[in-house]
Amino acid sequence: MIEVNDLSKDFKVYHHRKGFFGSFVNLFSRKHRIVQAVDKVSFTVARGEIVGYLGPNGAGKSTTIKMLTGILVPSSGSVTVNGYIPHRQRKENAKHIGVVFGQRSHLWFDLPVQESFELLQRIYRIPEAEYRQNVEVFEELLNLGDFFRTPVRQLSLGQRMRADIAAALLHNPDVLFLDEPTIGLDVVAKARIRQFIQRINTERQVTVVLTTHDLDDVEKLCKRVILIDNARLRFDGELTALRRLLSTERLLSVDYAEAYPDVSIPNADIVYQEGARVQYRFSPEEISAADLIGTILKKFRIVDVSIQEPDIEDLIKTVYEDNLTLERKLAEPLSPDI
Amino acid sequence: MKSLYLTFHVYLAFARKSFQKQMQYRVANLAGLTTNFFFLLVQVFVYIAFYKASTEPQPLSIDDIITYFVLCQASLMLMPLWGGREIADTIKNGSVALQLTKPVDFQTYWFVDECGRAYYYLFMRGLPTFLISNLFFTVTIPQQPSVLLAFAVSMVLAIFMSAAITITIFSTAFWTLDTTGISGIAASVITFFSGMLVPIALWPEWLAHIAGWLPFGGLIDIPFSIYLGKLAGIEIWIAIGKQTAWCLFFMGFGRVLLSRGFSRLVIQGG
């Protein structure tokens, strides 16, 4: 569905001189520096996938999305979406994709939502029956009814975002690009949008590429994540694989039947102990969770156990901050199921 | 053929929406109407005083002058640069890039948007201004259907030209982030050379000659000269041909500027 090969984008940033004389000099001088926004990124996305495209501020996420949607011409490398080259076959590509930039609205500021939708129906030449059906479904799933006849400039951020997402899907696109679709929204609004995206993906097989800084979005929606940092691809794989790759340590909480005096277990450190409740830290590379629990069961009677996965937020933070570690890890051969 | 019809349909819808958009600012329009009328009074009284003081025969009668300025005020909002801020704004704030994700042609889109706006002001500002003026002044109305027809054609061309000029000027926002300078200069040049301040018929010959080589007479001077019956027969055809040529020129020029602007946008990211 999407193929990206060695995709790069660099921007020339011109040095601006201030003042009257400066602006005169600006006309002639071409002094600039180059900002590498995306550097040789490659990945493919299959039909029906939801991929989280993640990275810190300035990593190059939006720049990549812009190249995938035909808004920017790559400096080098290739992109195809649906078999189209977005920047060359802009209009053709546009008919088959839906785009939402959370920071900006695609709707007509002065027009009620409904009329924006009607214009889109015309633009994309959506047959009347299909249009009606979509509007009905989206109206219900996203609760557009309350503000369907309100001019877009009067909408709250959450309402606007819902309207924008529905607008991007009216023409039944094959691929949906979402650049920070939950930015600035409250918990309820976020949940509703996630549910909606999930549903559209399963029911219509819409491929979704999503950038976000909200890792709950990722956890709820994306099986697969692509991490970029500083313009480079850092990880591409399943979220669970990322977890396994990075989480050298896990926590095991145990509620014992009684407060045993000595609860130490080989290969596991006690993080804290409070009466009958004990928390261990262990590394799956040294001892598997099953073995650890087995060992405990042989020695003591327990009431309850639970294993805590590290937060993906922490995981991703490790990737960004501790990039040497990940580089080393990625260099090691990954097991086939990753 | 069907595809052409569908395309036409899309852009017709844009024009209609543009009309509706303006409908939301009815109060502003009412205020504008009052201002128009006030300016009309000032202009007319100045010219009446001037005509009373002058003894030489003038190329336009005082009734012609009154009618001319009634028409000017009625069509003020159809002139270039009254609309089109949206174009400059979307270019400046970068949201113009989002339009690239839709299968539309920008120039056509903006063009019909401007036409929809002009259409609104024709009926909601121009017509009332014209009708109210009739209560206070003697405004001449052409009696020959052929003159009325030629005027209608010429007026439509004036609106098209105005839209094309507006788009061309505001598309410079791709290069200069501040369009107030260039649009200010353009507005003064256009106001003067279109004949909006002083009818070109009253200008000294050398200046009128310069105006003849410029496009802006096509906005005011040509349609209103036709209306007043100052052009006849072949002259009308030549005038309309001139308007058409300038119209095509600005559309073409605007297209080149826009496509340059967009290719800069997609390469440099704005």
Ligand SMILES: Nc1ncnc2c1ncn2[C@@H]1O[C@H](COP(=O)(O)OP(=O)(O)OP(=O)(O)O)[C@@H](O)[C@H]1O
């Ligand atoms: N038009 C441009 N001209 C110059 N530099 C640009 C341009 N657009 C982006 N950049 C630079 O490219 C880099 C990547 O920007 P991009 O917007 O893709 O980041 P991002 O990953 O979307 O970040 P965020 O999470 O903050 O949205 C940044 O260093 C940014 O300053």
Ligand SMILES: [Mg+2]
């Ligand atoms: Mg971004």
